Amino acid sequence: xxxxxxxxxxxxxxxxxxxxxxxxxxxxxxxxxxxxxxxxxxxxxxxxxxxxxxxxxxxxxxxxxxxxxxxxxxxxxxxxxxxxxxxxxxxxxxxxxxxxxxxxxxxxxxxxxxxxxxxxxxxxxxxxxxxxxxxxxxxxxxxxxxxxxxxxxxxxxxxxxxxxxxxxxxxxxxxxxxxxxxxxxxxxxxxxxxxxxxxxxxxxxxxxxxxxxxxxxxxxxxxxxxxxxxxxxxxxxxxxxxxxxxxxxxxxxxxxxxxxxxxxxxxxxxxxxxxxxxxxxxxxxxxxxxxxxxx
Amino acid sequence: xxxxxxxxxxxxxxxxxxxxxxxxxxxxxxxxxxxxxxxxxxxxxxxxxxxxxxxxxxxxxxxxxxxxxxxxxxxxxxxxxxxxxxxxxxxxxxxxxxxxxxxxxxxxxxxxxxxxxxxxxxxxxxxxxxxxxxxxxxxxxxxxxxxxxxxxxxxxxxxxxxxxxxxxxxxxxxxxxxxxxxxxxxxxxxxxxxxxxxxxxxxxxxxxxxxxxxxxxxxx
Numbered sequence: 001x002x003x004x005x006x007x008x009x010x011x012x013x014x015x016x017x018x019x020x021x022x023x024x025x026x027x028x029x030x031x032x033x034x035x036x037x038x039x040x041x042x043x044x045x046x047x048x049x050x051x052x053x054x055x056x057x058x059x060x061x062x063x064x065x066x067x068x069x070x071x072x073x074x075x076x077x078x079x080x081x082x083x084x085x086x087x088x089x090x091x092x093x094x095x096x097x098x099x100x101x102x103x104x105x106x107x108x109x110x111x112x113x114x115x116x117x118x119x120x121x122x123x124x125x126x127x128x129x130x131x132x133x134x135x136x137x138x139x140x141x142x143x144x145x146x147x148x149x150x151x152x153x154x155x156x157x158x159x160x161x162x163x164x165x166x167x168x169x170x171x172x173x174x175x176x177x178x179x180x181x182x183x184x185x186x187x188x189x190x191x192x193x194x195x196x197x198x199x200x201x202x203x204x205x206x207x208x209x210x211x212x213x214x215x216x217x218x219x220x221x222x223x224x225x226x227x228x229x230x231x232x233x234x235x236x237x238x239x240x241x242x243x244x245x246x247x248x249x250x251x252x253x254x255x256x257x258x259x260x261x262x263x264x265x266x267x268x269x270x271x272x273x274x275x276x277x278x279x280x281x282x283x284x285x286x287x288x289x290x291x292x293x294x295x
Numbered sequence: 296x297x298x299x300x301x302x303x304x305x306x307x308x309x310x311x312x313x314x315x316x317x318x319x320x321x322x323x324x325x326x327x328x329x330x331x332x333x334x335x336x337x338x339x340x341x342x343x344x345x346x347x348x349x350x351x352x353x354x355x356x357x358x359x360x361x362x363x364x365x366x367x368x369x370x371x372x373x374x375x376x377x378x379x380x381x382x383x384x385x386x387x388x389x390x391x392x393x394x395x396x397x398x399x400x401x402x403x404x405x406x407x408x409x410x411x412x413x414x415x416x417x418x419x420x421x422x423x424x425x426x427x428x429x430x431x432x433x434x435x436x437x438x439x440x441x442x443x444x445x446x447x448x449x450x451x452x453x454x455x456x457x458x459x460x461x462x463x464x465x466x467x468x469x470x471x472x473x474x475x476x477x478x479x480x481x482x483x484x485x486x487x488x489x490x491x492x493x494x495x496x497x498x499x500x501x502x503x504x505x506x507x508x509x510x511x512x513x514x515x
Contacts, residue, residue, distance in 0.1 A: 003296075027301050032490060041302060048308045048369075063312075065352065104311030107354060107374055114304045114422045116314040122305075144305050151304035156296050160304075161315050161421025163345050163399045169421075177304075214349030216312040268345055268399070288351060 056099020097124025120224035162209030165259030210273025319419025324362020336408030
């Protein structure tokens with residue numbers, strides 16, 4: 001059983017396997033289920049992600065609060081005009097990430113990856129990269145197992161919830177998961193996946209969780225967007241052979257320590273950061289009729 | 296290791312918007328329903344910490360009630376669970392508490408009906424994973440991820456051995472076990488998580504052991 005990124009990478013490289021395969025083997029061992037059952041379960045999750053991306057990029061999605069919706073489609077139209085500056089595939093990942101999160105905010109059906117608040121990044125990157133690389137269905141599922149393996153390490157050594165570790169634990173974890181999985185789908189080595197993970201996560205260290213009105217909408221949808229962009233760029237950097245000097249496990253540990261020392265006002269309490277701005281507070285009053293109970 | 300499966304990370308499949316405030320909340324409600332074992336007449340839900348502050352926007356109340364109706368995290372019925380509860384004649388009370396709690400996402404659920412009463416406290420620990428931390432005043436830890444047996448018994452010697460004998464006979468392996476009691480010699484609660492599904496015959500045989508008060512199975 002792996003507990004750290006280094007154990008995971010070492011085993012994958014030694015046995016000449018993908019990170020995804022190691023995760024599948026461990027799941028078989030832990031759950032007692034057959035490989036077929038486990039692949040079926042992941043296929044179900046994949047279908048849910050696919051549908052959420054589809055809905056968010058084509059339907060008129062609006063959340064109950066009215067704070068979010070429609071931005072994924074806006075970006076789709078912009079991409080189609082053909083004057084993209086930062087790269088079509090990066091913006092496809094961004095649009096698809098927002099699509100998922102807009103569906104989430106509107107109480108639609110999504111798959112948490114690793115949480116609902118950060119559910120856009122992994123599928124956003126998966127479907128954008130899949131358009132480019134045209135992987136098989138099995139390889140698409142492998143993307144999710146690789147992402148899952150990284151999330152598994154982060155969740156067990158640090159945290160994945162904004163309430164416990166700030167947004168670095170949510171979008172940070174999701175971005176790290178996606179970056180490692182993109183590398184693997186693109187044919188990179190497990191070591192390169194670990195570098196992509198470290199590069200992605202180090203860029204989100206310290207990110208606070210400050211949802212306006214306490215809702216998983218603002219700033220979450222756009223943090224999913226930029227998280228997807230960071231994951232894509234971090235993956236490209238690692239595939240180019242760029243390394244990060246601090247090992248992935250130590251970056252995860254740093255994330256944990258930062259989250260531990262972060263004041264509670266910045267951990268999903270809606271008491272600090274953007275939630276505490278005049279506009280944030282005005283929106284809170286508008287949505288709930290009054291400011292939330294402060295404790 | 297709090298998270299044991301890749302599907303704790305890639306998953307759950309759920310109704311948005313928050314895995315901890317919506318999906319985790321639904322799971323706490325569903326565990327309560329499974330332990331209660333029947334449709335309650337009344338449900339009083341008390342929300343603490345972040346649950347208390349943001350439940351309206353996250354649908355935490357709706358999700359817990361959905362769980363009490365035995366709905367899964369991805370059941371679209373969750374969105375209209377309050378109406379469904381009313382249709383089924385369940386009287387629901389939701390209250391927010393400012394009392395300090397250890398975990399920011401904590402809910403207490405009190406269920407009653409058919410001369411039964413249950414009080415459970417659960418926390419939503421992130422990504423849709425939960426822990427039940429108290430049942431009828433017994434402090435424990437139950438994840439809801441694995442089949443579990445809850446055995447209420449008199450606090451006396453030999454009880455664990457007798458229960459373990461039955462599990463051994465049915466080739467059930469114990470993954471996690473806890474024994475909690477309120478005071479020495481009073482009632483005690485055994486919580487046993489198993490690796491394999493628990494059959495009805497197991498419950499019946501454990502129920503026949505003298506000094507066992509009740510046996511309940513929790514499988515989600």
